[in-house]
Amino acid sequence: MNITIIGLGYMGLPFALLLAKAGHKVTGYDINKKKIKLLNQGKLPFGELGLANLFEESKKTRNFIPTTELEKSDVFIVSVPTPEKNHHIDLTFVLNAVNTISKVLDHDNLIIIESTISPHCCKKIIKPILDKTGKKYGLVHCPERAIPGNTLYELVNNDRIIGGLDSASALRAKEIYSSFVKGKIFLTDITIAEVCKLTENTFRDINIAYANELAKICNDLGINVWEVIDLANKHPRVNILYPGPGVGGHCIAIDPWFLTEATKTSKIVPLAREINDAAPYFVVDKLQSVLNENNLHYNGAKILVLGLAYKANVDDDRESPAYKIIQLLKERKAEVKVYDPYLLDKSDFNNLKEGLAWAEIIILTTNHSNFVEQITKEKIKDQTIVFDTRNCLTGLKTHPFYYVL
Ligand SMILES: NC(=O)c1ccc[n+]([C@@H]2O[C@H](COP(=O)([O-])OP(=O)(O)OC[C@H]3O[C@@H](n4cnc5c(N)ncnc54)[C@H](O)[C@@H]3O)[C@@H](O)[C@H]2O)c1
Known part of the structure; x- marks a missing residue:
């Protein structure tokens, strides 16, 4: 055939x-x-x-x-x-x-x-x-x-x-x-096949929106959202996804709109989209509080954004929330540079080491395995603020200026 x-x-x-x-x-x-x-x-x-x-x-x-x-x-x-x-x-x-x-x-x-x-x-x-x-x-x-x-x-x-x-x-x-x-x-x-596909991705978008909303609730309560979700997921019928800098890619960020485009009855689907689209604003606001805590400010700060890809270990940056975060940081007059080993043509550094040596503040937006494996306390400058939107940099857990979303 x-x-x-x-x-x-x-x-x-x-x-x-x-x-x-x-x-x-x-x-x-x-x-x-x-x-x-x-x-x-x-x-x-x-x-x-x-x-x-x-x-x-x-x-x-x-x-x-x-x-x-x-x-x-x-x-x-x-x-x-x-x-x-x-x-x-x-x-x-x-x-x-x-x-x-x-x-x-x-x-x-x-x-x-x-x-x-x-x-x-x-x-x-x-x-x-x-x-x-x-x-x-x-x-x-x-x-x-x-x-x-x-x-x-x-x-x-x-x-x-x-x-x-x-x-x-x-x-x-x-x-x-x-x-x-x-x-x-x-x-x-x-x-049914058309709707089934859209239903699957919309389910994930709504689940992530719930996680992103939990991140805000836990922030107000002063507790760690990641621990809350991990423990809640020990329930046999609960499976909450994780919060993050926003939803990207060619599927989850757009398919919910296709599901609802011909109907006016949906409430939760557009709301989930709104919540996930707002995630980059929450990231930048939360980092702002971290900076306040350390008597720092965005103006002129050298900020390294780690990861342009919308998800780990791929070179796909379509609809990636990292771009919105970069835009918001630049609007706040920060000096922003980026590094993504999967997207070197769009990176400001040839390797991670150069980026870490330059940065005063690091925001991790993509949990690429090589970031997780290579970023340790010894590889960053002592005073560097590290803001991890994926809660993945286990090598920095004892760094005094390590913060998670
Ligand atoms: N990438 C994913 O993770 C994923 C997962 C599930 C479903 N999908 C769906 O699969 C479809 C394809 O996605 P993708 O990520 O592979 O897209 P892609 O952008 O990676 O590739 C699409 C290819 O189609 C080519 N193309 C465009 N118009 C054409 C035409 N008229 N004739 C011939 N070639 C043409 C482009 O040049 C490109 O090479 C999309 O509908 C997407 O929603 C993608």
Whole structure:
């Protein structure tokens, strides 16, 4: 079977290489010419655990062909971005992809939408475009659930939901996914699959909002929120996530808006978004109190922000709250520099040591493992204020100027 993946991003490329490994002939189509050129030169456009090995294997089997020309195929899998605009989904990339597919569509082709989409998108927006071709086709939505940093493992091992326009489409898709997925595969209606994906990420956003609100409550009470959450989670039916500098990434920070865009009845979902979007303000205000305690102020202070990525051990800085924190610190006239080992082109230092030597104040925004492992009391200047928004710098627990969110 010929399978074409449309969009070779954080999700599409690992997925394409897993399909190639499973023995399918996979074409990877992307409009980004630089990315295709890089892949054709044998180089990966981004890092991901295990991806390099899989890419090397695909060179030997020749089962994966990157291209900028979309040609006929048995199956088309759409994995293009779905950004948010004014609290609504921006379907520009999906519509471009579907319109391009419709130009080469043949009878009995199967189209799989992996991109996160809003409710009724498949039936009301994508189907009418494909219907215009006059071809008989199958359509499913199989939302992606993998986590960057462990994408390959999760693509293989997570359970999957396949929503079909009809059961024949869903069964065809199931056969493809079964060639490499070890998790269970559940078949359902196409709109249920759309809503299910959004429901999952919205659940996490609301849970984090609760944690961020607890951080403020515990701050007012003068107690440690992290200890409260850890102990509360000892309850067999409680699982509170942790507070932090805010929610970032291409999913949790935007999917709740897609879930609620067509309804006016939701109260908790927009409220959770508001709470999480306000987290950077709380970080900067709490650091302000830390500075007051130490007779310091933002004006002219040399502040090192550690981490631009929205989560640990990845180079993805989309929607990262670190940027809002940097903006707020600069508005308060601090001298701000940043360091992220995964985003050196956006960093002000070549290595951590240089950054630590420069800083008077450190804010840790991303809990990258190498920060956790490398930042010890000996490596920072004695008087450095360290404000850890992730409660992860265990090597600094005895530093007299170490504070957590
Ligand atoms: N990254 C994640 O953690 C994650 C997790 C679950 C779901 N998703 C969803 O998966 C989808 C893809 O996300 P991603 O993070 O892989 O995106 P990405 O930005 O990393 O990659 C998307 C790729 O699509 C290409 N592209 C855009 N328009 C195209 C078109 N018309 N034709 C061909 N290629 C096109 C881009 O050049 C890019 O290479 C999104 O809907 C996202 O919400 C992402």
